[in-house]
Amino acid sequence: MTARVALITGAARGIGAATVLRLARQGYAVLAVDRASDDPALPYPMGGADELAAVVRAAREHSPEIGEFVADVRDPAAVADAVAEAENRWGGLDVAVAAAGVIAGGVPLWEVPPDQERAVLEVNLNGVLNLARAAVPALLRRSRPRSGRFLAIASAAATRGLPMLAAYCAAKAGVAGLIHALGVELGDSGVTANAVSPGSTDTPILEESARLYDLSDAAAFAAQQPMRRVLDPDEVAAVLEFLAGPGSSAMTGAVVPVDGGLAL
Numbered sequence: 001m002t003a004r005v006a007l008i009t010g011a012a013r014g015i016g017a018a019t020v021l022r023l024a025r026q027g028y029a030v031l032a033v034d035r036a037s038d039d040p041a042l043p044y045p046m047g048g049a050d051e052l053a054a055v056v057r058a059a060r061e062h063s064p065e066i067g068e069f070v071a072d073v074r075d076p077a078a079v080a081d082a083v084a085e086a087e088n089r090w091g092g093l094d095v096a097v098a099a100a101g102v103i104a105g106g107v108p109l110w111e112v113p114p115d116q117e118r119a120v121l122e123v124n125l126n127g128v129l130n131l132a133r134a135a136v137p138a139l140l141r142r143s144r145p146r147s148g149r150f151l152a153i154a155s156a157a158a159t160r161g162l163p164m165l166a167a168y169c170a171a172k173a174g175v176a177g178l179i180h181a182l183g184v185e186l187g188d189s190g191v192t193a194n195a196v197s198p199g200s201t202d203t204p205i206l207e208e209s210a211r212l213y214d215l216s217d218a219a220a221f222a223a224q225q226p227m228r229r230v231l232d233p234d235e236v237a238a239v240l241e242f243l244a245g246p247g248s249s250a251m252t253g254a255v256v257p258v259d260g261g262l263a264l
């Protein structure tokens with residue numbers, strides 16, 4: 001039987017990287033996609049080419065069919081090329097995960113530098129739309145009965161008003177709305193659309209959030225989460241793995257909190 005094929009953006013580190021590893025362990029063919037370079041609009045480092053290569057190496061210990069692809073999710077043509085690469089290599093696409101994301105803020109909305117605000121909206125919302133535009137037709141190119149999965153990462157920020165992160169909240173609320181509507185649009189196609197909404201998870205985005213809030217480090221966010229700890233990226237990836245697989249067949253348009261109770 002041919003392995004299921006997945007494409008994951010934001011794959012160089014954090015939740016995207018943990019999801020690459022989870023799906024590789026399940027025997028998926030995975031195309032790991034990342035911009036793999038810093039974003040000139042943002043003051044903190046993105047995942048690097050060395051990190052992307054390390055994730056691919058680690059995943060190949062579990063599945064031989066792992067590839068890497070450098071693309072900026074803001075660029076629809078680059079995202080379409082990534083989807084084409086997965087289809088050409090492995091004959092189709094079953095799972096697309098939009099995990100690429102960035103954060104900026106730390107000052108009231110009206111004081112955020114416009115290029116940072118644009119980066120937050122364009123990567124976190126347009127990046128998901130760009131992946132949907134390219135990947136959903138590929139998921140639908142599989143013959144029936146399908147079990148295609150379009151997955152996105154929203155955030156507890158989709159439903160909570162987080163001060164000094166207004167553009168991030170707007171983008172993530174947009175992702176939640178997009179997933180609701182896409183789930184309905186895909187209807188009985190056999191392709192579903194779902195998202196997770198993580199709480200504070202131990203990745204470089206959380207370190208940057210700590211800097212924006214003048215906190216000593218990412219661990220300081222544990223205090224605001226009912227579980228009183230930050231989450232491990234693998235705990236979020238575990239739910240994405242479930243959503244990617246057959247067990248989630250009754251779910252579509254769902255935005256699942258994976259947040260240690262943060263949104264409650």
Ligand SMILES: NC(=O)c1ccc[n+]([C@@H]2O[C@H](COP(=O)([O-])OP(=O)(O)OC[C@H]3O[C@@H](n4cnc5c(N)ncnc54)[C@H](O)[C@@H]3O)[C@@H](O)[C@H]2O)c1
Pocket residue numbers: 009010011012013014015016033034035036037039046047048071072073074098099100101102123124127153154155156197198199200201202203204205206233
């Ligand atoms: N860590 C948290 O606490 C948390 C909470 C809620 C939601 N999220 C969301 O989870 C997702 C993953 O974030 P993370 O925590 O793993 O952060 P991270 O910074 O560790 O990883 C993000 C990855 O996305 C890549 N990326 C950034 N811009 C890109 C672009 N334009 N094109 C392609 N790749 C790009 C980066 O290079 C990096 O490898 C994001 O959507 C984030 O908003 C994270």
